[in-house]
Amino acid sequence: xxxxxxxxxxxxxxxxxxxxxxxxxxxxxxxxxxxxxxxxxxxxxxxxxxxxxxxxxxxxxxxxxxxxxxxxxxxxxxxxxxxxxxxxxxxxxxxxxxxxxxxxxxxxxxxxxxxxxxxxxxxxxxxxxxxxxxxxxxxxxxxxxxxxxxxxxxxxxxxxxxxxxxxxxxxxxxxxxxxxxxxxxxxxxxxxxxxxxxxxxxxxxxxxxxxxxxxxxxxxxxxxxxxxxxxxxxxxxxxxxxxxxxxxxxxxxxxxxxxxxxxxxxxxxxxxxxxxxxxxxxxxxxxxxxxxxxxxxxxxxxxxxxxxxxxxxxxxxxxxxxxxxxxxxxxxxxxxxxxxxxxxxxxxxxxxxxxxxxxxxxxxxxxxxxxxxxxxxxxxxxxxxxxxxxxxxxxxxxxxxxxx
Ligand SMILES: NC(=O)C1=CN([C@@H]2O[C@H](COP(=O)(O)OP(=O)(O)OC[C@H]3O[C@@H](n4cnc5c(N)ncnc54)[C@H](O)[C@@H]3O)[C@@H](O)[C@H]2O)C=CC1
Ligand SMILES: O=C(O)C1=N[C@H](C(=O)O)C[C@H](O)C1
Numbered sequence: 001x002x003x004x005x006x007x008x009x010x011x012x013x014x015x016x017x018x019x020x021x022x023x024x025x026x027x028x029x030x031x032x033x034x035x036x037x038x039x040x041x042x043x044x045x046x047x048x049x050x051x052x053x054x055x056x057x058x059x060x061x062x063x064x065x066x067x068x069x070x071x072x073x074x075x076x077x078x079x080x081x082x083x084x085x086x087x088x089x090x091x092x093x094x095x096x097x098x099x100x101x102x103x104x105x106x107x108x109x110x111x112x113x114x115x116x117x118x119x120x121x122x123x124x125x126x127x128x129x130x131x132x133x134x135x136x137x138x139x140x141x142x143x144x145x146x147x148x149x150x151x152x153x154x155x156x157x158x159x160x161x162x163x164x165x166x167x168x169x170x171x172x173x174x175x176x177x178x179x180x181x182x183x184x185x186x187x188x189x190x191x192x193x194x195x196x197x198x199x200x201x202x203x204x205x206x207x208x209x210x211x212x213x214x215x216x217x218x219x220x221x222x223x224x225x226x227x228x229x230x231x232x233x234x235x236x237x238x239x240x241x242x243x244x245x246x247x248x249x250x251x252x253x254x255x256x257x258x259x260x261x262x263x264x265x266x267x268x269x270x271x272x273x274x275x276x277x278x279x280x281x282x283x284x285x286x287x288x289x290x291x292x293x294x295x296x297x298x299x300x301x302x303x304x305x306x307x308x309x310x311x312x313x314x315x316x317x318x319x320x321x322x323x324x325x326x327x328x329x330x331x332x333x334x335x336x337x338x339x340x341x342x343x344x345x346x347x348x349x350x351x352x353x354x355x356x357x358x359x360x361x362x363x364x365x366x367x368x369x370x371x372x373x374x375x376x377x378x379x380x381x382x383x384x385x386x387x388x389x390x391x392x393x394x395x396x397x398x399x400x401x402x403x404x
Contacts, residue, residue: 002234005053005061007033007061008033009034010039013063014032014034015040016223017227017230021231024231027234031047032046032047033068049071050071053075060075060084061084062087063226069087069090070097082105082106082237083101083105083107083108086110088111108236108245109245109246112201112226113225113247114225115247121157125162135214136186136190137208138205139206141191143200144198145198151191151192152203159191170187172189175192200223201219202218255349255402256351257398257404258349259346259347259348260346260395262342262391264297264316266340267342269313269338270314270336275309276308277309292322292323297314298385320337342391343383343384344386346382347380347381351382358377361401364397364400367397368394
């Protein structure tokens with residue numbers, strides 16, 4: 001159970017966040033901090049200052065004001081507690097303070113915790129790289145009438161991302177005012193803030209060219225997306241080493257396939273052929289292997305046919321002779337043994353949201369005529385055994401197929 005302290009608990013985001021955490025079986029809010037501690041009823045203690053916190057805390061999540069930053073960093077640094085900073089409106093000095101603290105504790109900072117906006121930032125950067133200086137760039141953000149900072153932290157983060165495509169060569173122009181009577185310069189990124197009503201948060205990035213306009217829109221429909229993003233961030237950093245983390249770290253971990261590695265490069269595969277489909281008989285075989293300290297790895301069983309079943313598993317090459325002698329003790333047991341096998345594993349959070357990952361894997365291997373012997377999978381990983389001579393070829397093929 002991850003124990004959370006929410007800073008800014010009595011604000012709009014603090015309340016939505018504590019409601020979302022109450023629904024999460026792996027997290028609990030143990031305390032809150034707020035400048036107005038009695039403004040709301042909460043089912044946990046709320047303090048005005050960090051010095052009064054007596055609860056054990058695993059992670060701090062902050063949705064408050066930039067003024068709270070020094071106390072949050074002091075508390076987190078002193079107790080070595082990771083912090084998720086979601087507040088916006090930080091000054092350059094605040095950002096330096098955050099960077100310095102991240103040398104000692106894990107800090108996750110994002111002006112916008114929604115996945116969609118972070119994708120919008122990436123798309124805007126890509127569009128900028130493609131369009132270059134041929135298109136003028138303007139960012140328009142709209143927020144509710146309670147928001148105190150302008151422009152939004154998100155608009156600034158989008159501008160910074162776009163500016164990376166221009167090696168930092170863009171200048172930010174905030175709004176357009178009557179005192180400036182001059183045409184816009186190509187180096188400008190115009191940033192405009194609109195405030196009113198209950199708008200949760202709109203961000204529009206406009207690329208304005210000759211006779212054509214490209215717009216990349218994002219609209220937040222509820223504040224829950226920010227709360228869910230902050231929860232994801234807290235789970236992500238609560239056991240990480242010191243460092244400064246962002247949504248990009250989460251997104252790259254969500255790729256369909258984020259890594260491939262060889263687990264065992266000197267394996268053997270044994271196939272038990274047509275074993276009677278009787279649980280006790282099968283249990284006896286594996287019991288005998290276990291009693292002789294044969295360590296089984298990837299194991300898979302085919303669907304039984306006519307009361308017989310094939311079972312395949314991998315073992316270390318050093319266990320082959322002992323395994324063969326154990327199996328020969330079972331009357332009539334047929335088996336096949338292949339040596340010089342490598343087990344490769346691919347992993348990626350995004351696999352669970354994507355169809356056709358196995359098809360893509362097989363196609364990549366097929367293009368290089370690489371045969372697989374056993375394949376097993378979970379929601380986020382696929383392990384497969386191939387001939388050891390194909391290890392490098394297979395890693396290259398998969399790396400290219402999944403853009404690793
Ligand atoms: N990163 C993200 O995805 C998002 C960031 N935000 C940002 O989070 C912040 C809070 O937003 P809301 O909840 O809408 O604001 P809010 O005004 O409703 O709540 C702020 C809360 O912080 C408290 N507070 C003010 N100064 C404090 C201090 N020095 N120490 C402790 N508590 C203090 C206030 O009493 C209030 O309860 C804003 O900066 C906003 O821009 C909001 C939504 C999403
Ligand atoms: O204050 C808000 O509400 C929001 N603030 C963040 C920002 O300034 O970018 C994120 C989101 O747009 C909502």
